Amino acid sequence: MGKRVSLKDIADKVEVSTALVSYVMNGQEKEKRVSTEMVRKIWEVAKELNYRPDYIAQSLRKGSTNTIGLIVADIANPFFSYIARVVEDETGKYGYTAVFGSSDERSDKFESVINTFLNRRVDGVIIVPAEGTKNYVNDLVKKNFPTVLLDRSFEEINANYVGLDNYGASFDAVTHLVHHGYKRIGMISFKSSLMHMKERVNGYLEAMKSNNLERHIWLQEISRKTLKHEIKKIFTNFVSGKEQVECMLFANNEISVASFYCIQEKKIKIPDELSIIGFDGGEAFDFFYNPVTYIKQPIDLMVKESVRMLIDQINGSSEISQVILKSELIKRRSCCF
Template structure:
């Protein structure tokens, strides 16, 4: 039996082939096709089990209606939440998301860009790492739509969606100081990215403003390549060696989670004389007793802005107009629990 075509769907719905094409490509609302008509055509598509020939469409339009999403670690709750929102929002506009993790490995990151190129994705959303500059410049020179988020690489003329990390850790540190904490530790990770450096800057700034000494012994650097157990062991040793610590600001949520394991091993209580704040919220922080305060990044806003920018760039991909760069910086909020 010959497979159904767009022409068959159009005939069954009593509409033009163009109308069906717009609905299939996620352009119905843009072309002002009524919701009733969209629902009618979609119901017929579902009823007959129609599957558009993606290869034929790609050859005809030069588009695959896919976007490559490259992040540091898709299992990290922050990136997982953003990926899910981006996927939902992209789907509503007729795009699918293919995503993968760099695991902070430059060779893997470069390989992912090559892989996405071979799959002919229409655009890229990247949480970049140092060393990817040339690969991203190559994409931009080919007029391939690219939006970076979460972190930015200096010297790259690319649209970005960032969060003010300095402001976030400044708020957190200042809050701890206002509660009488004087020996505040900062636990961070050894990856060379701007947002991690900025989180330290916010911590440092708050100490200086409040005229507290910056003690290098209270700043703990954890290897990104550590196993969870290795991180817990290192933190237990760090807190045992520095009993004067009365508060801790963790630069990432996964470090804070390992910190909670460490405190349990040490039988160390979180109370009025020992406080913790994590950068990036996590469900565990709401369930833990006592609950854990967190610097909360605006995940919904990040995803919304990322999709808006990449769709704008995709719409101009074949235009000779000068591309307008958009650099959006969002604010985080401190959730005090």
């Protein structure tokens, strides 16, 4: 493979020092008083040799890579791949490149990915933390490593965070259902120590209570590892009439999609036999035979804000802030019609 062209190659050809070439390449010809004629010559040769700066060498010298890491649960999940896309575009605007990694919701993979990022000297990270990564994340934050938590956070960690008002989202959704006459409103969520999940559940519970529907609370907290199996069990019971529930709220898109498959298979009529409402949206929600009502997160806004916060930190700001955004209920035929 053709050898790379370095500053030295240009310097040799023009018969000057590499310093001078560097100044010109970086547009410092004014400050460093390089003669007009020399600037011309150097650019000419640089173009002739098709010079490309070596970012690796620049990074080593400058101590920064102009790279930020994004770690999500699974880049193949539409929710996260959309986030990735916006991160890519947004960081690009600031002259940064984004690198991605999937944690699979496992703390060991999470750590391995983030260690790789750190070894590669990313300037900062945007993290959708996985279960059990609290201490690791806390260490990062304490070390003052530029970090922004996205979508999920931990209690007792004072970190930059951008996320949804999850409590309010659930609360409002349930309230909306109640206003449409539903009483037996249930929820399927993950057993999780992560704040966002807890808040979604709390919003549901509190909304039920404040509407005097405590006796109708129907909460299935399932484990991610046995997702499909547990969902299947729930709907088998539902079909056999064991579960008295008119409407189900799905706590995220994984649960939603798994439920959709089950509902489709068991030919449960939506919304006649059961109303449903989920988080996040996506193609599955749009094309389910009756489009599914969902709680829409302002992903673009969330990502823009988190990138901005991260870049601020990288540039030295030590201000810590939590940004909580409002969701929007997209009403469709799967309930309240």
